[in-house]
Amino acid sequence: MVIDYTIFYKEKVRSPAEINGRWDVFISAFNESERVTAVFEAVQSTEKHWLIHPEYGFAAYELPSGDHIFPSQHLHEADFILEYTAAAGLNISGARICVDSTGFMRPQLMCLLKWLHEQGCDQFDVLYTDPVRYAEAERTQFTKGPVVEVRQVAGYEGQHVPDSGGNDLLLIGAGYDHELIRRVAEDKASARKTELFGLPSLSPEMYQESVLRASNAAEAMGGNEQDILFAPANDPFVTAQVIHEVVERERGRQRLANLYLSPLGTKAQTLGFALYYLTECRGSAASVIFPFARHYTRETTKGIAHIWKYTFEFPASTPVGSDHRANLTSGSS
Amino acid sequence: MDDEEGLYAKLKLLNERLWEGRASRPQIIRWLDNFPETAHTAGKCALLYLLSRFMYFGDNEIRELVRALYRDCYRYPIMENVRRDHQHTTDVSFIHSRLADELRATRFLALGNPAESGTYLLYYFRQENKLPLDLFINRTQLFTGGLATGDRALRQAGVSRYIFIDDFCGSGNQAVYYSRVVREMKAIGLAAQVPIQVHYYVLVATSQGLHRVRRKTQFDSAECVVELDSSYKCFGDESRYFPEGSEPALREACEAISRKHGARLYPEHPLGYRDSQLLVGLHHNTPNNTLPIIWYAEDRLPQWEPIFRRYPKTRTAGGAA
């Protein structure tokens, strides 16, 4: 069966009021920026859930009010998500779900998507909002402290193969923080490494900037001028497709024993990695690995540039030429 | 801002990673030698700083951008429509076959004259997207018959979509100029009751230029892959190169030097065509919207050593030469 992630729906609007859709449950991770709060406000959903990341250290008075607030003390992504899903009593079947990825930390976001998928949710929407302006510092880092460990993200652990040859591939989604790239690359020092850059980037200069920053991790990435991959910085579907194509190519050359994926770039890129993994990597020798720190900075971005809505779908395998799928109950048109 | 050493270190990285070896130290020094201002460190650093902010799209990047052009501007909207028209099907084979139908009824052509850079772009576009040769035509293949004989018609039967492809849209002048044919195409199509769409897809465009194209032409849509907003205007009010809080002296120096020498090189447009004030270059050419001190290289005086040279297009009346 041919796989093409680029068929999936994506929409871009300029303001929260224009967000197209109605949902039963809307899940967002709280922070104080306009791009998170204004969207939460404007979205049309029967229930709206706020998840609170303990890493940001919000004091009680800083928290939002409402019926569905889910604070947590858990730092491990699996504990965090399991606690939430139990407390929320989420009933997935038939529900229209929307997740705003903007405020989420990446491992927790990925874990949530995995949970939804495992529960049989074969379609849900994900939002992401670009700010007008990033403060310089957080364009470059999301961790405040040093990286403490590099490990697999819960739910994205594979069944790997003992291999004494050089048949491991590490695919890193490059972001602005070269230290993260370096640590992940070092963790899988013996793997072949490939870097995925956001091109077209969110703003044109960001591509050049990200390449320059990534070159600070060049030694950890290896002396070989390894393949560089490109996917638009704000398109999870093309990202997933690019990963798919690279992996197929490596498999074709019989050079792939173990696959490691590490999304260190934009949120949309992370979504693409997750989509690829959930669709194709179940039970395989593939894992998503991530650098974990103890402390994270709170963001202080300004404004809203635009809002993306991505519709994640997990079609059951349809044979070639078979009939169209039954109606999808979707928040979009 | 970095000192001279720091700037050279950054330029070295750019040279290694992105600029395809076009700015080694000797080349940079030859360029700096154009400017008497470099006798002082401040002047030298100002120029090195400007250079370090230059944005270059090399061969690899151009190839990726043409892939993005096809995939995001052309292909995705079609697939989206197919899905919406067929109960949101996820049958990939079905969607692809509908896409193939649309593709057969599409023709791609370069915006300008065949001798201009658009043609190489078409070649990349075709190669990178693995498209069949017969989908590509040039302007002379648009019509049959003559205006005089009154039997002007669209030559390509069964074609409902025409895509004009361009590499760079600065002021939008070129696109506007070459788009006169669109009116004619659409009129003929209307008369023959064969509705046709004509689109303009460009790799890199300024917001202003794109806006102009949308306003002043009959293209059904004008899209770009890389958009340069007003912050890319080097000495503009919202310039990203000299943001709020940065040293005013640096900006003043950069602007003064650029203007002074730009005036000698390109008197009508000392800071780039139509005062675009850009710092952008592509693998095969540097647009004249970029500061002239970067690209000027003509056989006549004044003598100048460019750093990212421009190969002049053929001059046409009214076009941006």
Place this chain on the structure above:
Amino acid sequence: MTQPPPNPFNITKATDFSDEQIVRTWVDLPGDGFFTIADPTSPMPMILSGGKGSGRTHLMRYFSYPVQKLRHPGDILASLKTDGYVGVYLRCTGLNAGRFHGKGQSSEVWDVVFAYYMDLWLTQLTLQTMGEALAGQPEFLAQQPGICMEILNIIDTSGLPQASTIESLIGVLHQLQRDIDVSVNNVALDRRLDVNIRATRGELVFRIPQIFTRRFSGLDGIQILYLVDELENLTEAQQRYIQTLIREREAPTSFKVGARRYGLRTYKTLSADEENREGSEFQMVFLDRDHIENHARYTNFARSLIARRIVEAYPPIGSADQVAEKLDGFFEDMDRTPYMQAETSFLAAQQVEERPYFTKLKKQLSAIHFTNREASEIVNRLSVPDLPLVEKLNVFLFYQDWSRRQHLLTASASIAQQCAHYLKRDPAATRHVQAMAHFRTDLFAQLLRDSGQKQRYLGLSTLIDMSAGLPRNLLQILKYTFKWASFNGQEPFSVEPIKRDAQQSGVMEASHWFFEDARVVGDHGREVEQSIERLATLFRQLRYSDKPVECSLITFSADLSFVRQEARAVIKLAEEWSLLISIPGGQRDRNTGAVDPKFELNPMLCPRWDLPISRRGAISLSKAEVNAIFYPLREVEFDTVIRDRLGRMMAPFRSSSSASEALPGFGD
């Protein structure tokens, strides 16, 4: 657009080499080679350690079967017999061992699960290796079903399919491993760990080689060598299992375990009171320390390595031996004549009174109320217009006399007189001769600094010394240097030597890279980084003071018994991460007679702080100083240290009755 010339030093890590490349670019240690340090046929287990880039993985891969096969094309079994061993190579990182932890399960459970998992992993690799090596042997093929049956007897086979070939046996075991993967991976979300342990720990690891050798005579005399690399990726608990295997080793197997210094977490085994000991259960080899302690051998090795790389990249250039001969010529060097005239000519061109050290001196003299005329007179006496380095020496000696409270005008006259003798090469001018011998490089460094010039780290020997026994560091320096030379428009390894500016830039970039790369992982990283900065700053202040006491100072010793515990921990971490190098033999304390630990700042870091590459002098730090540098409770602690030390070394020299600067550390 230009195509850059290939960089011979592009690949700096073994992990980026294919097996073919490892074979092709292999450079052995001069003399008896690496095999004498790490004999793969020795039954004694070994821990191979060292800093990042010591060549450990390179060596272990060289021992591994895939590379053995490439080294001996043809009859592989005969080759293995010649080698005397077959190397089964395992990278611990492949286990993703971070999973075997927490998630609501006890550590005892994880110990058991991990040991079993490790056994399965090792076994699969062993079977793959043996299966491949013996594939063409008819006798083995006949024995294969029997071997498989015996192996299956080791484990609880209930519910498992039969296997009569090695390949299908691997399949069975791999499925067992995958079952564990599924279970362990799901624990995070399920909270239930469901693992069926089918073998006693260690059984698979030791029995299988025994079964093979017993059943197949072709393996007589061949040791099965488990090469367990990247141990630092295992937790302490998990490392205890490896230590257990080492302790319980049975013929015909042995172990070579590769671990970075900082990654060696324990020597304890899984039994409560057992701990493996060096020399007893295992042999320990620190590759970089080995290199440092055998400087000439390392230098030779380094030169061969570089030559080999150059020849790989530019074959027409000649043979590796030929290139090794003329290697120095590829790098522009400094004028190293006694007075370094070529290097100081820029000063010789200046007016004497304008030379920076004299301008400074005059200011200092005026501050203690010398008249302009007197000051000029002194400068005049000390000056040697054509030889700025000698001038500088004179000024230095003058500062020494000043600090000893001597009459300054007299002192200057005396120095001038002795200088005249010195310049005539009169050996009686002992003061000048000795001072120059000790302080030449420091004085030259000061000269450069005073004149606002960059420090000079030039010449191949310098670059080799800077790498401090870690071949990767050397490759890194050369890689950067080459890139700079290319950027500067040069063609290295062709006609002209690599110019100074490229070397300087390359060295500095390598120094910055090393500091970043050696970043200690974990909570204390920041502390270690900051303390190294403080230490280096102290050395720099001392080096560039008016009257340095120790020459070429990048070394300190200290009695660590009573310093803050955290400070001790920081020093230990710094050493494990190669930021500090421990000097064997330590420093004998003059007063107590005890031997204090002694440490050198890694030469890779030195250019970053304008420090020398090679060590000579050393200072002894007091308890207060150690605390202030490595774990201060307040910023001011360190400032005080600097102020106190420096006061004795900067004009007008704080009053001090003792000429020696090292005060014993009493109290806080």
